[in-house]
Amino acid sequence: MNPIRPARRKDALRAAEILVFCYRLHFYPIFRDDEFYFHEFTVPHVEGLLRVQGFPGNTLVYDDGAVKGFVTREGEEIRRLFVEPCLQRQGIGSLLLEAAVSAGGRRLWALEKNVRAIRFYERHGFRLTGKSKPEEDTEERLVELEKPE
Numbered sequence: 001m002n003p004i005r006p007a008r009r010k011d012a013l014r015a016a017e018i019l020v021f022c023y024r025l026h027f028y029p030i031f032r033d034d035e036f037y038f039h040e041f042t043v044p045h046v047e048g049l050l051r052v053q054g055f056p057g058n059t060l061v062y063d064d065g066a067v068k069g070f071v072t073r074e075g076e077e078i079r080r081l082f083v084e085p086c087l088q089r090q091g092i093g094s095l096l097l098e099a100a101v102s103a104g105g106r107r108l109w110a111l112e113k114n115v116r117a118i119r120f121y122e123r124h125g126f127r128l129t130g131k132s133k134p135e136e137d138t139e140e141r142l143v144e145l146e147k148p149e
């Protein structure tokens with residue numbers, strides 16, 4: 001049975017939970033913003049944001065009895081790919097990325113300092129394009145990766 005399925009509205013809470021814990025694990029060490037990561041960026045707040053942004057939209061989840069990760073695509077751009085931190089490195093992210101690519105995802109932006117994510121995408125055929133842009137309201141940069149056709 002394929003564990004990848006379209007997200008449902010009821011998956012927003014679980015997606016928010018995964019997103020919050022991934023942000024704290026992977027981005028807090030870079031940004032070190034206690035106010036944002038521990039007071040503003042909470043599961044209830046993020047669930048509300050996801051719903052306002054139109055969740056589920058073009059979101060796929062990995063669900064083998066429990067939602068363990070998700071990927072969101074807008075057109076050719078892969079916007080989010082997150083896997084429950086304690087379940088990373090088990091192939092869930094790879095399956096979600098493959099599903100997003102099969103659905104038309106070809107480009108994405110990654111935080112320049114998130115070397116682990118960039119290497120993950122490169123292992124799956126994505127290449128740095130040389131384009132970068134500032135991460136909103138920070139000193140950090142995002143780099144673009146694209147999967148050649």
